[in-house]
Amino acid sequence: MNLNEYKFTREKEWLYLESNDIAKIGLTHYACLGDITLVDLPEPGTTVDQFGKMGEVQLGKTLTDIYSPVSGEVLEINHSAIKDISLVNKDPYGDGWLVRIELKDITELENLMNKTECEEFIGEKIE
Amino acid sequence: MQACDAYLLGQIGYKEAYNIQTRFMENRIAGYIKDTLLLLEHPHTITIGKSGNSKNILVSNERLKELGISLFLADRGGDVTYHGPGQLVGYPIIDLKNRGKDIRKYVHDIEEVIINTLRVFSIESSRSIYHPGVWVNNCQIAAIGLRIKKCVTMHGFSLNVNTNLDVCSLINPCGCSNVKVISCSKILSRDIPIDEVINVLLIQFSDIFDFEIKTNNKLT
Numbered sequence: 001m002n003l004n005e006y007k008f009t010r011e012k013e014w015l016y017l018e019s020n021d022i023a024k025i026g027l028t029h030y031a032c033l034g035d036i037t038l039v040d041l042p043e044p045g046t047t048v049d050q051f052g053k054m055g056e057v058q059l060g061k062t063l064t065d066i067y068s069p070v071s072g073e074v075l076e077i078n079h080s081a082i083k084d085i086s087l088v089n090k091d092p093y094g095d096g097w098l099v100r101i102e103l104k105d106i107t108e109l110e111n112l113m114n115k116t117e118c119e120e121f122i123g124e125k126i127e
Numbered sequence: 128m129q130a131c132d133a134y135l136l137g138q139i140g141y142k143e144a145y146n147i148q149t150r151f152m153e154n155r156i157a158g159y160i161k162d163t164l165l166l167l168e169h170p171h172t173i174t175i176g177k178s179g180n181s182k183n184i185l186v187s188n189e190r191l192k193e194l195g196i197s198l199f200l201a202d203r204g205g206d207v208t209y210h211g212p213g214q215l216v217g218y219p220i221i222d223l224k225n226r227g228k229d230i231r232k233y234v235h236d237i238e239e240v241i242i243n244t245l246r247v248f249s250i251e252s253s254r255s256i257y258h259p260g261v262w263v264n265n266c267q268i269a270a271i272g273l274r275i276k277k278c279v280t281m282h283g284f285s286l287n288v289n290t291n292l293d294v295c296s297l298i299n300p301c302g303c304s305n306v307k308v309i310s311c312s313k314i315l316s317r318d319i320p321i322d323e324v325i326n327v328l329l330i331q332f333s334d335i336f337d338f339e340i341k342t343n344n345k346l347t
Contacts, residue, residue: 061205
């Protein structure tokens with residue numbers, strides 16, 4: 001994976017554009033500061049809004065919301081990560097991805113940060 | 128040192144406290160208020176967290192009603208938790224953006240506040256590598272369950288001060304049948320005025336979180 005091709009929200013999510021209008025979404029490594037014990041994701045077919053709540057993740061006994069980086073329709077959820085939640089901790093930018101989404105409006109990507117901007121925002125390197 | 132408002136709410140129903148928490152959380156997200164700590168007691172209540180299983184409540188809903196125990200689904204992490212008179216509940220509404228968004232450190236700090244508070248009352252306690260919370264000799268004395276929205280916390284901790292432990296036997300705390308709970312009064316063989324615990328806890332909270340705390344007895 002080339003993290004320079006990833007986009008980031010100001011919360012804790014990343015997006016990787018696989019084609020013109022299909023993207024993978026996951027949680028950043030700094031969202032995973034704690035053992036993930038539960039992930040609740042929207043069913044395929046669900047429509048989500050940019051920066052709207054799309055699910056929940058539980059770290060230890062802390063429940064937090066997952067926000068969608070873009071508007072669109074959920075095409076697929078990563079059943080491997082649901083089955084083995086430790087994948088999200090071990091490989092947040094790779095096999096620990098959460099959902100695949102069809103984008104409604106590609107111009108919304110302009111509202112996301114690139115890797116350099118995100119590193120400045122969080123004050124640490126993304127590797 | 129940052130400013131923090133603490134509200135001492137006395138005994139208050141779970142739903143009412145939840146509505147207050149939600150209002151404070153939304154106001155904190157919007158930047159209208161400072162970090163806040165709500166301290167209170169609940170009447171007999173059992174809550175089920177996001178990863179909770181109702182099988183961990185060991186009696187029927189009818190029996191809970193007979194005993195005057197309310198049951199709520201809670202939008203926090205964790206499993207089944209008991210709240211009741213004599214238990215000090217703390218709901219910190221804190222913006223973690225100012226604290227590196229570090230959830231693990233936040234939980235650690237909450238535990239540290241409780242451990243230091245208990246030490247003042249000559250109770251030595253510790254963390255568990257298996258469950259967030261505070262423990263005395265493998266018995267849980269304080270539970271932690273949290274929710275974070277837009278980096279702002281809600282829900283929090285419950286510390287068994289003079290809690291009736293018989294009621295706790297109606298659930299599997301943390302969803303584990305082998306978890307036992309304990310209280311300060313059980314350890315010390317005497318009740319402690321909950322106001323004394325609040326005073327000590329506020330000092331420890333101020334110290335650990337580097338807060339200058341203003342205490343209020345009424346909501347504004």
